[in-house]
Amino acid sequence: MRRTEFAIIGAGPGGYVAALRASQLGAKVILIEKQWVGGVCLNVGCIPTKTLLRSAEVFALMGRAADFGIAAPAPSIDWQKVQVRKTQVVKQLVGGVTTLLEKAGVEVVSGEARFLTTDTLEVKSKAGLNSIVADHIIIATGSRAAQLPIAGIQSPRVIDSTAALALKKLPKSILIIGGGAIGLEWASMFADFGTNVILVELLPRLAPLLDRDLGEGLTFSLKQRGVKIMTNASVSRIDSGHHGCLVTINTSAEETKVKTEYVLSAVGRLPNVEGLNLKEAEVSYSRKGITVDNRLATTARGVFAIGDVAMEGPMLAHVASRQGAVAVENALGYNSYIDYTAVPTCIFSHPEVASVGMSDEEARLKGYDVKIGKFALGNNGKAIVNGEPEGFIKVVAEAKDNQILGLHIFGPHASDLVLEGTLSIRLDATLDEIESTIHPHPTLGEAILEAALSAGKKALHLPAS
Ligand code: NAD
Secondary structure: OEEEEEEEEOOOOOHHHHHHHHHHOOOOEEEEEOOOOOHHHHHHOHHHHHHHHHHHHHHHHHOOHHHHOOOOOOOOOOHHHHHHHHHHHHHHHHHHHHHHHHHOOOEEEEOEEEEEEOOEEEEEEOOEEEEEEEEEEEEOOOEEEOOOOOEOOOOOOEEOHHHHHOOOOOOOEEEEEOOOHHHHHHHHHHHHHOOEEEEEOOOOOOOOOOOHHHHHHHHHHHHHOOOEEEOOOEEEEEEEOOOOEEEEEEOOOOEEEEEEOEEEEOOOEEEOOOOOOOOOOOOOEEOOEEOOOOOOEOOOOOEEEOHHHEOOOOOOHHHHHHHHHHHHHHHOOOOOOOOHHHOOEEEOOOOEEEEEEOOHHHHHHOOOOEEEEEEEHHHOHHHHHOOOOOOEEEEEEEOOOOEEEEEEEEEOOHHHHHHHHHHHHHOOOEHHHHHOOOOOOOOOOHHHHHHHHHHOOOOOOOOOO
């Protein structure tokens, strides 16, 4: 039996950040991880997918080298080397986190934890069974890919994003189920690599949770790159053979059958609540995750839950990290909170999508009188310099007092640009404050300034109407 101040279950971006913060505040921390330091994000999520997306981007850009006056032979893909780079990047970042934990004095225990009582965990590891008693326990066990109840879904030809990362060969064709973040990133990547892609989305538009214009921008862009998009559609059956599968797709109008080498399922994720013995610890939960209050405290005294396993906030790595710090601070008696009004969402497609705050539809539904400013990147100097003029910036603001309610970006570097909107919303900034802030020239950021100006019909780099 060992004693500690914090026992944290799961070393993903929620758990390891919580461990670092707790140690920074002087606490003794044991971090228990059954599989990999860095969790899904570093090992089979955000980082490896972004690494593959970068290779796809380089490949697509090299194919356009002549546009920039560069004569180069047609590029080709060495899939093995693409994979080697992905593995190296993951290794470097996992190594970095491991070092940070070591230097912070966090004890990482390799094993699987479950509750014996509210303050006691049993950890099963190679060394056998051990118990740990902790003043505070943080559950950060993450999530896993959800599976649809479709006939034939169990086939090895049907993969999730983890299996897609380990494909031995680049497929010639793939059908992706789900037009959310994961489906869109893979659709974009495969399209750039030259794979034939069919994307099937149940709802009427891609990225259905984000501002309508973002989904429309993505649809146009992906279609231009040869992706076949089917919305209001679902897959009802998958018949697999040695070389591929026959997929039955249903829309309200018809049933179609298409042949494809693989099916990639990306229809959301489920929280990892199983196997923790949560009932024993008096922690309330459901299939949707662990119940927490706005301090991230569960129903059991001294027990907190953060990240994808907690039923609070969107399932995003950066939300998990913030929740980790907040849970630790609250456990130690600080009064910490999270502002969910300014959570940026990014899709690392090509071009990227990034969004923070409310869409105009959402703002109207919430009773706001809104004004919208929009600026096409085709009018922005840096976008033209870069040879990447596709996309736009859209600002949503309150009509009367100009308060910024949302920023929605479709275009290169959207995930970096969205920070201006994130901080604006977080600080209750107004259009006037963006307008009077000097933006560097020539940058894509100037398009945010122009979008803000255009909300008041004051854009300077749009022809007067
Ligand atoms: P998601 O919820 O973002 O998207 C799932 C999509 O599948 C939705 O558009 C949904 O309408 C659709 N869908 C559901 N059932 C369907 C069906 N039967 N047929 C066709 N379409 C169906 O989920 P995801 O893309 O799997 O991502 C999982 C989680 O991971 C999300 O919370 C996401 O935000 C997060 N994530 C984030 C990033 C990022 O920040 N860049 C990247 C990957 C994943």
